[in-house]
Amino acid sequence: MPADPSHHVSRSQPLDSQPLGIRASAVEVRRSARRRRTVSAYREGSRTIVLIPARMSAAEEQRWVTVMLDKLAAQESKRMLGDDELAERAQRLSDQYLDGCAAPDTVRWVTNQNTRWGSCTPSEGSIRLSHRLQGMPEYVIDYVLLHELAHLLVPGHGPRFWKLLDAYPRTERARGYLEGVVAAGRLPHLPTGREEPED
Incomplete structure (x- = not known):
């Protein structure tokens, strides 16, 4: 060249x-x-x-x-986690960072979440992750999973909620990655x- x-x-x-x-x-x-x-x-x-x-x-x-x-x-790294693997991963994260206190009944990928990365319904014990996360680094998926697991225990984003995520060492890095993706999408x-x- x-x-x-x-x-x-x-x-x-x-x-x-x-x-x-x-x-x-x-x-x-x-x-x-x-x-x-x-x-x-x-x-x-x-x-x-x-x-x-x-x-x-x-x-x-x-x-x-x-x-x-x-x-x-x-x-x-094209290996995509299926719903079963996602549920197993959620359980491991709950055990490791939340003393196993967050125990969702279902964890699955969905294709109808285009404005958020994940959501949960505490009354149903369900967690849904956007398919847009598929293919992102594993630490980012883990952060979003842990974020939704914490919401099973604490609604809202107050100090108690963020204290639960303090134990995860890549919280800030994952948030920065997702913010970069969102910023790129606006251009x-x-x-x-x-x-x-x-x-």
Whole structure:
């Protein structure tokens, strides 16, 4: 590929700053003055190349590198959890983080939740997760499951609710990932393929 004067390469991301499971490959960030609204990423041998707009701040760069690494990992791990596996996972999470106190009767994927990631009906003991989570990193699915399990015990999002989620070490990271997905969805001209819009 011919050199493009509108591109320049940013430093590679240090391995210890990368998400777990991705540390085997180095990350190279390439900035482009031509790139206005999109962020994309792809594997090149043992490296991961992340392409971003030149005007993006260092903080935005770091956030989008994390989002895109997670996105690639999710795409490369195509194993989808079925409803039975989802229910087993919910039970394990309840046992590990909620002392087994949250015991749903049903846990299943649904395709009619396009404005929220999950929901629960405490009176029925049911938890429903949006099919849009399928293919996302497992820690994100675990967070949404745990979030709904906590709602079986505490309605609303008050201090008592968030205290239940404090034990899960990836709460903030999962919330950041989901916020990135929502922000990306608000941008016009959502590209297809491997590109994701930047915030």
